[in-house]
Amino acid sequence: xxxxxxxxxxxxxxxxxxxxxxxxxxxxxxxxxxxxxxxxxxxxxxxxxxxxxxxxxxxxxxxxxxxxxxxxxxxxxxxxxxxxxxxxxxxxxxxxxxxxxxxxxxxxxxxxxxxxxxxxxxxxxxxxxxxxxxxxxxxxxxxxxxxxxxxxxxxxxxxxxxxxxxxxxxxxxxxxxxxxxxxxxxxxxxxxxxxxxxxxxxxxxxxxxxxxxxxxxxxxxxxxxxxxxxxxxxxxxxxxxxxxxxxxxxxxxxxxxxxxxxxxxxxxxxxxxxxxxxxxxxxxxxxxxxxxxxxxxxxxxxxxxxxxxxxxxxxxxxxxxxxxxxxxxxxxxxxxxxxxxxxxxxxxxxxxxxx
Amino acid sequence: xxxxxxxxxxxxxxxxxxxxxxxxxxxxxxxxxxxxxxxxxxxxxxxxxxxxxxxxxxxxxxxxxxxxxxxxxxxxxxxxxxxxxxxxxxxxxxxxxxxxxxxxxxxxxxxxxxxxxxxxxxxxxxxxxxxxxxxxxxxxxxxxxxxxxxxxxxxxxxxxxxxxxxxxxxxxxxxxxxxxxxxxxxxxxxxxxxxxxxxxxxxxxxxxxxxxxxxxxxxxxxxxxxxxxxxxxxxxxxxxxxxxxxxxxxxxxxxxxxxxxxxxxxxxxxxxxxxxxxxxxxxxxxxxxxxxxxxxxxxxxxxxxxxxxxxxxxxxxxxxxxxxxxxxxxxxxxxxxxxxxxxxxxxxxxxxxxxxxxxxxxxx
Numbered sequence: 001x002x003x004x005x006x007x008x009x010x011x012x013x014x015x016x017x018x019x020x021x022x023x024x025x026x027x028x029x030x031x032x033x034x035x036x037x038x039x040x041x042x043x044x045x046x047x048x049x050x051x052x053x054x055x056x057x058x059x060x061x062x063x064x065x066x067x068x069x070x071x072x073x074x075x076x077x078x079x080x081x082x083x084x085x086x087x088x089x090x091x092x093x094x095x096x097x098x099x100x101x102x103x104x105x106x107x108x109x110x111x112x113x114x115x116x117x118x119x120x121x122x123x124x125x126x127x128x129x130x131x132x133x134x135x136x137x138x139x140x141x142x143x144x145x146x147x148x149x150x151x152x153x154x155x156x157x158x159x160x161x162x163x164x165x166x167x168x169x170x171x172x173x174x175x176x177x178x179x180x181x182x183x184x185x186x187x188x189x190x191x192x193x194x195x196x197x198x199x200x201x202x203x204x205x206x207x208x209x210x211x212x213x214x215x216x217x218x219x220x221x222x223x224x225x226x227x228x229x230x231x232x233x234x235x236x237x238x239x240x241x242x243x244x245x246x247x248x249x250x251x252x253x254x255x256x257x258x259x260x261x262x263x264x265x266x267x268x269x270x271x272x273x274x275x276x277x278x279x280x281x282x283x284x285x286x287x288x289x290x291x292x293x294x295x296x297x298x299x300x301x302x303x304x305x306x307x308x309x310x311x312x313x314x315x316x317x318x319x320x321x322x323x324x325x326x327x328x329x330x331x332x333x334x335x336x337x338x339x340x341x342x343x344x345x346x347x348x349x350x351x352x353x354x355x
Numbered sequence: 356x357x358x359x360x361x362x363x364x365x366x367x368x369x370x371x372x373x374x375x376x377x378x379x380x381x382x383x384x385x386x387x388x389x390x391x392x393x394x395x396x397x398x399x400x401x402x403x404x405x406x407x408x409x410x411x412x413x414x415x416x417x418x419x420x421x422x423x424x425x426x427x428x429x430x431x432x433x434x435x436x437x438x439x440x441x442x443x444x445x446x447x448x449x450x451x452x453x454x455x456x457x458x459x460x461x462x463x464x465x466x467x468x469x470x471x472x473x474x475x476x477x478x479x480x481x482x483x484x485x486x487x488x489x490x491x492x493x494x495x496x497x498x499x500x501x502x503x504x505x506x507x508x509x510x511x512x513x514x515x516x517x518x519x520x521x522x523x524x525x526x527x528x529x530x531x532x533x534x535x536x537x538x539x540x541x542x543x544x545x546x547x548x549x550x551x552x553x554x555x556x557x558x559x560x561x562x563x564x565x566x567x568x569x570x571x572x573x574x575x576x577x578x579x580x581x582x583x584x585x586x587x588x589x590x591x592x593x594x595x596x597x598x599x600x601x602x603x604x605x606x607x608x609x610x611x612x613x614x615x616x617x618x619x620x621x622x623x624x625x626x627x628x629x630x631x632x633x634x635x636x637x638x639x640x641x642x643x644x645x646x647x648x649x650x651x652x653x654x655x656x657x658x659x660x661x662x663x664x665x666x667x668x669x670x671x672x673x674x675x676x677x678x679x680x681x682x683x684x685x686x687x688x689x690x691x692x693x694x695x696x697x698x699x700x701x702x703x704x705x706x707x708x709x710x711x712x713x714x715x716x717x718x719x
Contacts, residue, residue, distance in 0.1 A: 033703060034660070034702075035396050039397075043359070266659055266702070267656035267657065267660055271660065297625065297656065297657050298626060298656050
């Protein structure tokens with residue numbers, strides 16, 4: 001039975017602008033009903049963003065390869081190296097995708113791929129130089145990729161990041177975080193970088209002056225305390241570096257994955273988790289809604305549960321689509337949903353400056 | 356949380372709802388105009404939990420849309436077709452019986468029978484259809500014919516509404532669905548469905564049915580060209596009718612689906628609009644026992660969330676529903692009861708399998 005007195009006391013703390021502890025977050029996660037969490041998250045969102053603006057970015061998810069040695073159980077996108085269906089994007093295809101993105105008013109490329117077994121670091125440097133030739137922001141290579149590049153090249157993380165930065169890397173997406181708890185990582189993605197490594201990449205990138213985002217993919221084998229642990233690790237690093245621009249939680253999409261038997265996280269639990277993230281991550285400026293997994297109706301409601309950003313228009317998206325989720329929204333539709341909810345839609349860049 | 360409701364500007368409405376006082380027209384307009392959806396949800400949830408506690412109802416039912424041939428051809432409808440149209444269909448009584456027979460193995464408690472205003476099917480067809488369904492499955496409850504169809508049947512029969520309803524009950528009719536109410540405003544009906552039974556006519560059928568002891572539902576089709584004031588007037592008319600005859604069980608806000616209708620340029624309703632229509636109705640219709648989040652119309656995700664915003668019913672394991680699916684409803688027609696139970700439980704509510712009249716068949 002929920003301890004309403006305790007929940008109310010946590011609510012008062014949140015409204016007073018105080019930080020809540022992991023224990024308090026756990027109490028909210030276990031017993032906080034949807035409306036209670038919504039009220040708290042919405043109050044924080046309004047305090048941080050008093051202007052009624054909801055931002056979005058126009059970009060394209062370009063996956064330079066789907067060949068991956070990681071074989072994560074929650075992934076429906078990758079091809080193993082021996083699978084003849086796997087491929088690496090050609091320069092011509094890459095160029096065409098960038099040109100299309102620019103024509104649609106896009107400001108950045110989200111560049112991510114599988115952990116390819118043998119492409120050298122120079123491949124990635126050359127790819128970055130090629131993309132930068134188009135004068136577009138490159139938001140690329142999640143921490144597992146950076147760790148993989150370091151392992152293959154024998155360089156340390158700092159050197160890899162510096163070389164990529166010199167070649168044109170502007171910022172780093174927060175993918176591959178999944179759940180930042182090694183028990184969960186061992187069971188679902190044993191070949192992927194550890195929690196400490198993921199955080200080390202982000203810390204190093206922040207030191208080099210690169211901004212990054214952070215994500216969480218929840219609703220598979222993790223426990224509720226493990227979700228809180230994830231948030232706590234992010235909050236701690238953000239206290240140190242302040243380099244995260246945004247947090248983006250989304251629920252695991254089981255179709256076509258090894259974990260396909262798991263029940264899908266419901267919309268209500270998504271909204272609760274989103275709100276809890278907004279409440280707990282008091283040092284993150286921005287929280288993104290995940291329309292690609294939730295669809296337009298729930299994504300719009302996210303704006304009342306802590307989200308102040310609609311994420312990307314995703315001119316192209318392959319990873320979630322591979323897991324059987326087919327939501328697509330145009331820039332016009334995103335703007336319409338935002339306006340209908342009483343906010344002003346504004347296009348932004350990676351660093352949240354307005355276009 | 357009440358502080359937040361007061362901060363959102365609804366302290367007075369909160370007081371009224373807590374005191375069990377009825378909301379007025381201006382209150383309804385204010386609620387609809389607000390985007391403070393959490394505050395609206397809180398208010399609606401007070402009423403919802405007072406009336407229904409933590410229960411969330413669903414039903415195992417079977418939809419039979421016996422024909423889409425319709426003389427009304429309302430502009431917001433993608434289902435109705437002119438007789439002779441290549442997309443028109445009608446089922447014979449034998450076909451309807453076969454549909455019922457096909458699913459005898461399933462624990463279906465309700466046949467939900469709705470169709471168009473057919474120009475020449477005879478009165479006897481409708482009576483035979485009801486009798487046929489009952490012969491195939493005697494224990495089934497038949498919820499059939501919107502008020503619009505019933506008025507049409509009375510004309511066909513050349514009888515009074517009451518006598519027509521008595522014939523239908525004798526043939527097997529158990530209760531009346533809530534469709535065809537649309538928005539009662541004559542302005543809306545003139546612009547979107549001029550041939551349809553008037554709002555007054557609709558209410559007259561419902562009240563006549565209630566006086567004969569029949570239960571019925573009520574709907575409102577929102578998200579097209581209606582104004583906020585017209586919505587509140589609609590709710591007021593329903594509330595007044597319920598005061599008079601008391602036979603309404605459930606109010607069902609219906610989201611307009613523009614695809615394949617003559618009003619296709621209008622945008623689909625948003626999640627905010629859908630929740631608002633559930634929450635405001637729950638606050639306003641203090642004499643309606645239930646408010647339904649019809650998942651076929653708004654999708655299972657939103658229907659689940661709506662259980663925290665005033666709804667206490669999600670309809671059921673609908674199969675073969677054609678009216679929404681022809682208008683681009685994307686929810687598909689089928690959901691397993693195990694999935695409904697999971698969604699309800701996951702929302703912190705108690706799943707209750709009900710029959711049409713809200714007798715509890717099983718509490719999960």
